[in-house]
Amino acid sequence: MRVIFAGTPEFAAVALARIQAAGHTVTLVLTQPDRPAGRGMKLQASAVKQLALQHGIAVAQPRSLRLDGKYPDDSLAAQQAIHSAQADVMVVVAYGLILPQWVLDAPRLGCLNIHASLLPRWRGAAPIHRAIEAGDTQTGVTIMQMDAGLDTGAMLHIGTLPIAPDDTTASLHDRLADLGGGLILQVLVQAQAGLLTPLAQPEVGVTYAHKIDKAEAAVDWSQAAEVVARRVRAFNPFPGATGSLAGEVVKLWQAHVQTQVHDAQPGTVLSADAQGVRIACGQHVLCVTQLQRAGGKRLDAADFLRGFPLKPGQCLDAVVT
Incomplete structure (x- = not known):
């Protein structure tokens, strides 16, 4: 097959390597x-x-693909490159630009997208983060025939993966990238043989994985520890869940829930030792085992506390400014 590949981050690079x-x-x-x-x-x-x-491989880096948009020179150059490529198919993975209809129509077999969720759940920009944040127990990859909508195209192949209780976005990302790289090869074989069987997405169960905003990093300690722990895992490696003590931002990278009952104000440090920093939440306790000061390195609790001692009764701010 002659393939145009559109993608940007490491997740996409895994698929490109497999196709090559x-x-x-x-x-x-x-x-x-x-x-x-x-x-x-x-x-x-x-x-x-x-x-x-x-x-x-020839590379094009247009700022836009809209012929009537802000960067017409970029778009026209990309149009010429795409038509000159004479591709059978375009594979799109976390590219970062909206594809106008002329792009979708350019390859003989259209554009295939590798999307890191079980569509129609978690359409949009951050499906891995949002699946962990929501407490989903499984996710996967959907290979989709792209249309003009936001991740609304017909499904061609689906692979599932369990989400482990200690999965972070980083760990789940790597497994999903590997799964997607394998699935797209199967779909390309089917496409070459004319055996694709598109299946329309269900109309029920649609959710949107909105782009992660840095402002979401601030922990709300009034939430249940289970919710906070999921956010810590979802925001690892970006943007990192944060608390604030005496005006200094502290990032929380690893944490787990302890189900003990307490009557402390949410955000209060209950204890801090080599096994973790235990912080009161709206329900139960969050035990943080890996932390990072601004400008510092990620450290386990024991090493962190040597340079940043925390005492019971101290309170982490709910909002980081």
Whole structure:
């Protein structure tokens, strides 16, 4: 198959590597423009671009694909590149740009999307985060025939994965990326043989995984410890759940629930030792075992407390400013 690949982060790079290794001809890669990153804020290529360059694949980085949009020169150049690629199919994975109808129609077999949820649950930008945050016990990957809607296209293949009680977005991301890379190869084989059987998404069970906002990082200690623990896992590695003590922001990276009853004000430190920092929540107790000061490293509780001692009775602010 002649494939155009559109994607940006590491999740997408896994699929690109699998497609390339399977012997398909990737004629063009579309990815987001280089962005400033790191302490020096130097321009950095996306994971997909780096992989494409390693394999000598042509790369286009339009800021928009809308021919009537803000960047018409970008869009026209991308249109020429896409048509010149003469692709059978376009595979789209966490690309970051809306595909107008002319893009959807360009490849002979249309555009296939690898989406990290069991559609129609968790359409949108952050399905892995939201599944963990909501307490879902399973998730998966849906390969979808793209249409003009937001993750509304017909389903072509579905694979499921359990969500473990200690899964973070980081750990679940890696397993889903591997699953998606395998599923897209199966769908490409079916597409080449003309055996695709699209199935319309159910009209019931639709939920939206809205983009993660940094403002969501602040922990609300009045919530149940079970809810807070899920948010800690969902926001690892980004943006990191946060509390605030005496004006200093502390990130919480690992935590679990202790079901003891207490009558303390939510946010109060009940105890702190090498086994964890125990913080009162609206219901039950959150035991935080990995923390990080601003500008510091992630540390287990024992090492963190050596440099940032916490005492019972101290209270973490509910809102970080």
